[in-house]
Amino acid sequence: xxxxxxxxxxxxxxxxxxxxxxxxxxxxxxxxxxxxxxxxxxxxxxxxxxxxxxxxxxxxxxxxxxxxxxxxxxxxxxxxxxxxxxxxxxxxxxxxxxxxxxxxxxxxxxxxxxxxxxxxxxxxxxxxxxxxxxxxxxxxxxxxxxxxxxxxxxxxxxxxxxxxxxxxxxxxxxxxxxxxxxxxxxxxxxxxxxxxxxxxxxxxxxxxxxxxxxxxxxxxxxxxxxxxxxxxxxxxxxxxxxxxxxxxxxxxxxxxxxxxxxxxxxxxxxxxxxxxxxxxxxxxxxxxxxxxxxxxxxxxxxxxxxxxxxxxxxxxxxxxxxxxxxxxxxxxxxxxxxxxxxxxxxxxxxxxxxxxxxxxxxxxxxxxxxxxxxxxxxxxxxxxxxxxxxxxxxxxxxxxxxxxxxxxxxxxxxxxxxxxxxxxxxxxxxxxxxxxxxxxxxxxxxxxxxxxxxxxxxxxxxxxxxxxxxxxxxxxxxxxxxxxxxxxxxxxxxxxxxxxxxxxxxxxxxxxxxxxxxxxxxxxxxxxxxxxxxxxxxxxxxxxxxxxxxxxxxxxxxxxxxxxxxxxxxxxxxxxxxxxxxxxxxxxxxxxxxxxxxxxxxxxxxxxxxxxxxxxxxxxxxxxxxxxxxxxxxxxxxxxxxxxxxxxxxxxxxxxxxxxxxxxxxxxxxxxxxxxxxxxxxxxxxxxxxxxxxxxxxxxxxxxxxxxxxxxxxxxxxxxxxxxxxxxxxxxxxxxxxxxxxxxxxxxxxxxxxxxxxxxxxxxxxxxxxxxxxxxxxxxxxxxxxxxxxxxxxxxxxxxxxxxxxxxxxxxxxxxxxxxxxxxxxxxxxxxxxxxxxxxxxxxxxxxxxxxxxxxxx
RNA sequence: GGGCGCUUAGCUCAGUUGGCUAGAGCAUCUGCUUUACACGCAGAGGGUCAAAGGUUCGAGUCCUUUAGCGCCCACCA
Numbered sequence: 001x002x003x004x005x006x007x008x009x010x011x012x013x014x015x016x017x018x019x020x021x022x023x024x025x026x027x028x029x030x031x032x033x034x035x036x037x038x039x040x041x042x043x044x045x046x047x048x049x050x051x052x053x054x055x056x057x058x059x060x061x062x063x064x065x066x067x068x069x070x071x072x073x074x075x076x077x078x079x080x081x082x083x084x085x086x087x088x089x090x091x092x093x094x095x096x097x098x099x100x101x102x103x104x105x106x107x108x109x110x111x112x113x114x115x116x117x118x119x120x121x122x123x124x125x126x127x128x129x130x131x132x133x134x135x136x137x138x139x140x141x142x143x144x145x146x147x148x149x150x151x152x153x154x155x156x157x158x159x160x161x162x163x164x165x166x167x168x169x170x171x172x173x174x175x176x177x178x179x180x181x182x183x184x185x186x187x188x189x190x191x192x193x194x195x196x197x198x199x200x201x202x203x204x205x206x207x208x209x210x211x212x213x214x215x216x217x218x219x220x221x222x223x224x225x226x227x228x229x230x231x232x233x234x235x236x237x238x239x240x241x242x243x244x245x246x247x248x249x250x251x252x253x254x255x256x257x258x259x260x261x262x263x264x265x266x267x268x269x270x271x272x273x274x275x276x277x278x279x280x281x282x283x284x285x286x287x288x289x290x291x292x293x294x295x296x297x298x299x300x301x302x303x304x305x306x307x308x309x310x311x312x313x314x315x316x317x318x319x320x321x322x323x324x325x326x327x328x329x330x331x332x333x334x335x336x337x338x339x340x341x342x343x344x345x346x347x348x349x350x351x352x353x354x355x356x357x358x359x360x361x362x363x364x365x366x367x368x369x370x371x372x373x374x375x376x377x378x379x380x381x382x383x384x385x386x387x388x389x390x391x392x393x394x395x396x397x398x399x400x401x402x403x404x405x406x407x408x409x410x411x412x413x414x415x416x417x418x419x420x421x422x423x424x425x426x427x428x429x430x431x432x433x434x435x436x437x438x439x440x441x442x443x444x445x446x447x448x449x450x451x452x453x454x455x456x457x458x459x460x461x462x463x464x465x466x467x468x469x470x471x472x473x474x475x476x477x478x479x480x481x482x483x484x485x486x487x488x489x490x491x492x493x494x495x496x497x498x499x500x501x502x503x504x505x506x507x508x509x510x511x512x513x514x515x516x517x518x519x520x521x522x523x524x525x526x527x528x529x530x531x532x533x534x535x536x537x538x539x540x541x542x543x544x545x546x547x548x549x550x551x552x553x554x555x556x557x558x559x560x561x562x563x564x565x566x567x568x569x570x571x572x573x574x575x576x577x578x579x580x581x582x583x584x585x586x587x588x589x590x591x592x593x594x595x596x597x598x599x600x601x602x603x604x605x606x607x608x609x610x611x612x613x614x615x616x617x618x619x620x621x622x623x624x625x626x627x628x629x630x631x632x633x634x635x636x637x638x639x640x641x642x643x644x645x646x647x648x649x650x651x652x653x654x655x656x657x658x659x660x661x662x663x664x665x666x667x668x669x670x671x672x673x674x675x676x677x678x679x680x681x682x683x684x685x686x687x688x689x690x691x692x693x694x695x696x697x698x699x700x701x702x703x704x705x706x707x708x709x710x711x712x713x714x715x716x717x718x719x720x721x722x723x724x725x726x727x728x729x730x731x732x733x734x735x736x737x738x739x740x741x742x743x744x745x746x747x748x749x750x751x752x753x754x755x756x757x758x759x760x761x762x763x764x765x766x767x768x769x770x771x772x773x774x775x776x777x778x779x780x781x782x783x784x785x786x787x788x789x790x791x792x793x794x795x796x797x798x799x800x801x802x803x804x805x806x807x808x809x810x811x812x813x814x815x816x817x818x819x820x821x822x823x824x825x826x827x828x829x830x831x832x833x834x835x836x837x838x839x840x841x842x843x844x845x846x847x848x849x850x851x852x853x854x855x856x857x858x
Numbered sequence: 859g860g861g862c863g864c865u866u867a868g869c870u871c872a873g874u875u876g877g878c879u880a881g882a883g884c885a886u887c888u889g890c891u892u893u894a895c896a897c898g899c900a901g902a903g904g905g906u907c908a909a910a911g912g913u914u915c916g917a918g919u920c921c922u923u924u925a926g927c928g929c930c931c932a933c934c935a
């Protein structure tokens with residue numbers, strides 16, 4: 001730090017410089033041969049084509065704090081970074097761009113190989129962006145170990161896993177009803193479907209009963225359905241084109257006579273059956289359900305039970321395929337069918353109806369239940385993985401996510417892992433006629449055709465904690481220690497990593513999982529690109545500095561609670577960094593001035609060291625328990641309040657450079673995980689170390705430090721004096737006379753006269769136990785003394801304040817007296833608590849008398 | 859239909875295992891170019907801790923119920 005250091009901290013001048021230095025020194029590179037104990041985190045790999053969001057800032061700042069503190073605690077730290085190929089997301093982005101550029105209308109126009117070339121081109125061009133942004137944030141990742149889920153090694157691991165699970169019988173192929181995304185034209189897993197409450201309609205349609213040739217005696221039951229038709233209700237009338245039956249509950253008395261009879265399907269004019277199935281809820285609607293085997297999950301299962309045909313009427317692109325409606329979009333078709341039913345007199349009524357509709361997480365279009373051939377995984381290691389979290393072998397923070405996890409694990413269903421995309425790991429299965437081959441290499445012989453599907457992105461992500469590590473790294477750093485991620489991917493990623501970890505490493509992949517909150521905007525809305533309510537973190541870094549952004553965010557990031565983010569937060573962070581900067585400037589100036597450090601420590605020195613020790617204890621404990629916001633708050637309060645407001649002010653009168661330096665360098669160490677850049681800059685600039693602060697030892701608390709009550713009493717007197725000045729409107733420049741009438745600490749106060757005189761901008765201060773004010777002398781009663789301001793002014797102001805103080809005192813006094821008068825309290829409360837109340841009572845009584853006396857003397 | 863979370867100052871939120879007069883930031887008001895900092899300093903106002911009941915000497919904190927908001931899970935057409 002040069003002599004002419006700027007008044008305000010300018011992050012731009014130091015951040016890039018230090019980051020480059022750290023990289024060139026290899027400070028982030030983990031050494032598997034180190035004798036230090038290991039500590040490791042794997043980054044939740046962001047999408048390779050993504051850009052930094054506030055969510056990433058939160059998530060990665062937390063990881064950086066963990067990593068940096070562990071380095072200071074003497075661990076060999078590995079924070080392993082990388083990116084995810086993000087199948088659907090990336091493919092969609094590239095496809096859209098190519099369409100915009102007019103290169104293609106659909107990916108089929110290019111063909112698989114050409115299209116993939118384009119995606120790789122895209123990846124090379126845009127893939128590095130988010131990595132660069134993480135560096136701007138200050139993330140101390142080991143970039144020498146950066147991985148991508150489609151790296152050669154990693155891809156091999158994914159395919160090996162597939163082959164292995166296939167051979168073990170966990171992976172199988174089957175024709176099933178899956179969640180189909182008609183826009184992406186691919187199957188999805190259950191987790192990728194977002195159920196959204198949607199305003200729709202319930203259309204009631206009349207299906208005529210085909211007359212019997214034989215005359216049957218009709219039962220005398222009541223209710224409809226006994227006549228010539230049944231009424232079914234549906235939210236999707238277009239599917240009636242593919243109906244194969246109407247189902248009723250087997251025991252529903254209203255419809256017994258109809259079971260096995262035939263109905264005429266309107267519009268299609270073909271006969272369908274009335275079947276009995278227990279899946280029907282007789283209490284819902286009319287108790288009759290139309291059955292569309294090929295386009296509804298529940299209907300599909302019923303159809304299997306009743307051996308109904310699976311008539312497909314909607315194609316994979318959401319366009320109708322049934323004769324007479326070909327080429328119509330499914331929703332257009334709905335309108336047409338409704339019109340036609342109405343015209344045919346088959347539409348009985350239409351009700352407004354709110355129900356849940358599944359939407360594709362990626363393309364945001366309604367999911368179509370679709371019958372197709374897909375690959376499925378029966379999860380391995382379910383019981384062990386469930387137990388691991390239940391028993392606390394793997395700990396969740398906050399704990400409550402355990403429940404969510406356990407519930408999902410207990411109801412786990414097979415995972416549809418095949419995707420009808422090109423960008424991803426191609427399924428290592430080949431077909432030749434009836435033959436199927438699953439292996440890492442193309443089988444020998446002619447006529448083999450590889451499965452055209454790729455694997456769900458998460459099928460590669462679930463190997464992340466170990467497939468990213470080479471043998472030496474694994475040996476030293478696996479299993480990892482902490483995982484920091486959002487609760488929104490607890491099923492997608494966390495649960496699956498646990499299962500993969502046990503299956504392939506016979507070990508838990510991590511010991512602790514910290515779930516962050518979701519970042520929302522000031523109105524509580526989720527931040528999203530489409531809403532445009534997500535600030536660009538890089539803009540914030542440019543404006544407030546990486547440290548300011550990080551610290552401001554940490555201050556409001558309580559454990560697992562959603563975070564309403566506002567740019568103001570970064571301002572708070574920036575201001576704090578500036579405060580720190582200026583504290584350094586102050587110390588710098590003290591060094592320049594002649595005053596030598598005294599050989600003994602005064603009360604202010606003892607006080608600040610005591611408070612510092614408390615800050616070390618609290619910060620350490622908070623970080624140990626992942627209470628990041630609490631640690632930030634402790635440091636903020638200590639630095640701003642104890643250190644700057646009191647200690648530095650006192651230092652202007654009685655400087656002690658050794659203590660200033662001692663406290664300040666400890667502050668830098670405590671703050672380094674949160675604010676890596678400024679702490680490095682100041683650490684070096686102030687000469688606290690020739691080398692980086694990154695490996696400076698994490699401060700240790702001392703035991704047995706005690707605080708004396710003198711200093712707080714002194715500070716209370718200062719506050720009283722300021723209050724007197726302020727409330728009486730005394731010009732700050734005007735020197736005033738004070739009289740302090742102590743009840744204790746007389747000698748100490750006398751000793752501190754220079755301090756009091758300067759900080760209160762006093763002309764003189766007298767310490768006088770026998771002082772009796774004459775006339776109107778404004779005063780404030782504190783615990784240790786009554787403070788008088790001599791020679792001022794307004795009796796009304798004075799009376800008002802004293803009256804108020806009397807009322808305050810009386811209120812407290814009453815509460816305390818009541819407490820002590822309570823026999824149960826005295827006998828049953830902790831003795832310390834009782835003693836404390838007695839002390840308080842004594843002080844309050846004295847105070848009351850003094851205030852009363854002053855009031856009467858007016 | 860289940861499960862979880864939230865409700866504390868005008869706003870956004872802290873508040874460890876129940877115990878000093880319930881705190882902070884922002885906003886508001888007053889006064890300050892006090893030689894580290896106006897990204898600052900000093901002072902002030904502002905809360906029946908969502909509601910009701912219970913446990914306890916003592917409840918913002920524990921229990922029960924209710925209301926509002928949010929999230930997750932679930933194939934009632």
